[in-house]
Amino acid sequence: MGKRKKTLSKDKIDFIKNNYNRFSSKELAEHLNVNASTIVKYLSQVLSKHELEERRIENTKKSLKKRTETYRFTSKDLDIISKYSGLVYGNELHKILSELGLRKMGRSKFEILLNETNFVSKKRNEDYRLFIDGNSNNFDLDNLILISKDVYNWLYHNDMLNLQGDPLLAAIKLAEYKTSFNKKRRDFNMQSRDIYGVPLEPREPKVIAMTWDNEPIYEGEYVYETPYGEYVKEEDLSRWINDTLGRPRELWREDSWQNL
The missing domain is CATH 1.10.10 (Arc Repressor Mutant, subunit A)
Incomplete structure (x- = not known):
């Protein structure tokens, strides 16, 4: 086999442009009888970082599929x-x-x-794992537990991450209940909010505001926007309803039906 060239002719460049998505750098190099490094260098000059990353991912998938067909596992x-x-x-x-x-x-x-086997290596910013007995060198299945980010944050804010054994398991169960309740509260549908004929919409304010009774609302806090364009916290809903039952419906704002 002759020595491979390090330069690319116009015909070879045209071939690469038309086929770089179909073949790996090694396959292109073998077909054109040039060094693979020459292909890599050329593509790095003409493709963006995003295009190069997409090409790398696709080539990795193809490579895995090829090798999976030849390997057998017990x-x-x-x-x-x-x-x-x-x-x-x-x-x-x-x-x-x-x-x-x-x-x-x-x-x-x-x-x-x-x-x-569809194994997923959990990233720390998505899911957290805890060692029940506190020993990070013990990989026994009974010692490891995987928890969601919401549960981890609840344990952290309530100073429960230093627990071990059964107390930690109990704290995790409590955290799962608490975080599940919060999600359900945020996802109340329109029908469940139709109290005394006054439909309410949950919303998350993006800026600091005041409630209907001049209580502060902090950014990120979940509140409800009423048909009158006022903000009400969940614990004050009953009080707001009793206070506003007499208001005429014609005062309702049309845009208050939107989940802003």
């Missing part, structure tokens, strides 16, 4: 990895598989194994 591999799915990160699971005496596998094969 049921023991799949059983073990499914038990730890979502509880430990990829590098830790690799270590666990080795400690359990499973056959060694390269990084590429390991990634395919994760992909085939």
Whole structure:
């Protein structure tokens, strides 16, 4: 095989422009008989960072699909990895598989194994994991628990992250109840708000404002906008209804029906 060229002719450049989305840099280089580094350098000059990243992702998907067709995994591999799915990160699971005496596998094969079993390595900004007995070196399944970001934040703000064992499990259950209640409260539908013929709409104010009785509303606080364009906190709804039952409906603002 002759020495590969480092320069690109006009015909080769045209071929790359028409096919860079279909083939990897290595495949293009082999077809055109040039160095792969030459292809990479050219594409980095003519494509944006976003286009390069999209191309890298697509090539990775194609590569995984190809290798998945040739690799075969034992049921023991799949059983073990499914038990730890979502509880430990990829590098830790690799270590666990080795400690359990499973056959060694390269990084590429390991990634395919994760992909085939729908393993999701949880990111810290999406989900959090806690060690029930406080020992981060213990990967026993009974010691690990995965919690949502809302639950983690509730535990943090209530100084409960330092608990261990059964007290921590109880605190997590309480946090799950509290955060679930808050979500349900925010998602009340229109029908459930139709109290005494006065429909109310939940809204989240974007700026600081005052309630109907001159109480401050802080940015990010959940309140309701009434048909009169006033803001009411949930704990004051009954008081507001009793205070306004006598108001004529013609005073209602049309735009107050919108969830602003």
